[in-house]
Amino acid sequence: MANSDPVYLRVVEDLRRQIVDGTLPPGAPIPSRHQITRKYSVGETAARHALRVLAQEGLIVGRVGSGHRVREKPTLLPSYRSRVPEPHTPFAMDMQANGRQPSWNWRSELAEAPPEIAQRLQLSQWSPVIRIRFVFRGDGKPMQLATSYELIEFGQSQSPEEGTAERRSTVSRMAANGTKITEISESVHVRVPQPTESDLLELPTGVQVLHVERTHWAAERPVETSDIVIPGDKFRLVYGIPVSL
Amino acid sequence: MANSDPVYLRVVEDLRRQIVDGTLPPGAPIPSRHQITRKYSVGETAARHALRVLAQEGLIVGRVGSGHRVREKPTLLPSYRSRVPEPHTPFAMDMQANGRQPSWNWRSELAEAPPEIAQRLQLSQWSPVIRIRFVFRGDGKPMQLATSYELIEFGQSQSPEEGTAERRSTVSRMAANGTKITEISESVHVRVPQPTESDLLELPTGVQVLHVERTHWAAERPVETSDIVIPGDKFRLVYGIPVSL
DNA sequence: GAAGCTCGCCTGTGGCTCCAACTTTGCCCG
DNA sequence: CGGGCAAAGTTGGAGCCACAGGCGAGCTTC
Known part of the structure; x- marks a missing residue:
């Protein structure tokens, strides 16, 4: 099932899980593109894609120069x-x-x-x-x-x-x-x-x-x-x- | 202004304008990656990125094999x-x-x-x-x-x-x-x-x-x-x- | 000890290429 | 003349590389 899934989804799902279950609390740093390529054995494209998807979903925010972090919960x-x-x-x-x-x-x-x-x-x-x-x-x-x-x-x-x-x-x-x-x-x-x-x-x-x-x-x-x-x-x-x- | 903007944004903005003002009506085909590279003189990465952004915004939908089309308005x-x-x-x-x-x-x-x-x-x-x-x-x-x-x-x-x-x-x-x-x-x-x-x-x-x-x-x-x-x-x-x- | 600067890390952007899977089209052969 | 098949075109996934510019840790200098 999850075998033939795209590689980047593996990364997305793992990081997402860690974010929603609190392993990565709001404000916590997300591995950088290079770290992801190494940790998950994927190419840089997949790492980048995964980060983009998570950012798109609003779970993380990226800042040029200082990496991605878990988005702080906004008070509504x-x-x-x-x-x-x-x-x-x-x-x-x-x-x-x-x-x-x-x-x-x-x-x-x-x-x-x-x-x-x-x-x-x-x-x-x-x-x-x-x-x-x-x-x-x-x-x-x-x-x-x-x-x-x-x-x-x-x-x-x-x-x-x-x-x-x-x-x-x-x-x-x-x-x-x-x-x-x-x-x-x-x-x-x-x-x-x-x-x-x-x-x-x-x-x-x-x-x-x-x-x-x-x-x-x-x-x-x-x-x-x-x-x-x-x-x-x-x-x-x-x-x-x-x-x- | 729009000069130093990323290249892909030029494509996104042009297509988006055509979609929202009705030049490209719902169901109309969107230029393919290759056509975009030629028409806007951008690389394939930028073309693909532009299409991804528009798809992300829900303005277009892509189907493997038959290209992107303007999204039909969903009835809510x-x-x-x-x-x-x-x-x-x-x-x-x-x-x-x-x-x-x-x-x-x-x-x-x-x-x-x-x-x-x-x-x-x-x-x-x-x-x-x-x-x-x-x-x-x-x-x-x-x-x-x-x-x-x-x-x-x-x-x-x-x-x-x-x-x-x-x-x-x-x-x-x-x-x-x-x-x-x-x-x-x-x-x-x-x-x-x-x-x-x-x-x-x-x-x-x-x-x-x-x-x-x-x-x-x-x-x-x-x-x-x-x-x-x-x-x-x-x-x-x-x-x-x-x-x- | 403090202030300032340098250098390395990270993102965002962008270019090029390859491949698998799927659609459409048009041609060829029966 | 028509049906079926093959080729061409398209998306989506994936890899690799390069470069500009922001940010910050840590070193150097005063």
Whole structure:
């Protein structure tokens, strides 16, 4: 079975086993390419490949000059998704709950709803909507991205604007507006970050992102929908599911 | 800028651009290693590396003999997490909603709660609990894993048992029992699958998993908690967040 | 004893080659 | 004219080598 398997897998599996069972604790040095070639009697290519795979899996990190080490377990900040966000976005509330200084900036502009967004807002394709792009930071470091689409009739302004940290949550803005948000729905999946996202979020290779599609509903109609990109190595999402009595 | 960048990145970026902007639609063939070496004037190593990176990102898939193609967009099955699961687990309900035949098997036994589980159940470490392991299948193929921990006073039996597809959801079992579940909480994060998980779920390399920690509460006390492992390439989790009027 | 520098180790990148296994295609022969 | 087979093309695995540049241990020098 494991006989005809590729050679590099033998190395990967052995090292992985040692990492997950704690023989190699977080921070411990991983044998170098040369050491692997000797220890496992494999070529340099296989050694390199094995290290790449483990790095790709997020189990080890390599630094030029000082070798590979077992990745330290990141502490995942909770993001409480079930709390209705007021006065600010969930992100700002999470950061405050976690004792970090939240800051963010945004840019709004008029745009045409691409097919998927149009569907989520129950509009026809390429209808005009207001698009707002956010970059959220915690203690100055970029931590989440979001792109929000609002129906034009609810947006305050149709001309491009931008700002920092003073935009309020959709829920409270709508409330001030006379529109009561009655439900929020979120759909969560995992994906590989796009290059611009890796860039903006300063993601190490191998880290995937949680993609949250969030829609605000008022009276059975969607009024706003957003795509939120959350680094998988920094956050966990916490939901409460009420059970009606 | 892009001048001193590694050569293979030029290839990756060009192909990626063509894929994301639709020049190369899903299913379209990607140039072979030899074609890449010629077209971009790079060595074969760089060409191969570029293809590996794109495959790793999930944008293309390679098949021995017939080349690489742009990956078809996988359809992610929705998993409706907010619905209170009766009479069966969320998984079974999702499969039915998606028109697939659900099946599962489980094994229960007495175990000692490891620190993290003990904390989630508000017990002291290594307290006796009932541990139940599930493998969930859709149309016969393994799709989700779960490990559940129940307080002994609520479990029906303390001796090891196993079964197939007849175990009811915690909510309905507790109800039959006189204990009303009042809330369910879930915490979602992403992680790399452990080898046994990759094995059981038959995951391709590079696919990460959604790890859901789910806890059932009755009268402000946790009565059951489970770890659910969900392949990131097969499911998206859907939550509804009620906004109280 | 402390400060600074040198040299060796390690990673990341990249080039070249060979081989096994598999797919596709097109040609040849019946 | 059609079916089957062989050749060409492709991926994935594997080996070897080279080189730039970061990092750090340890030696040298002040």
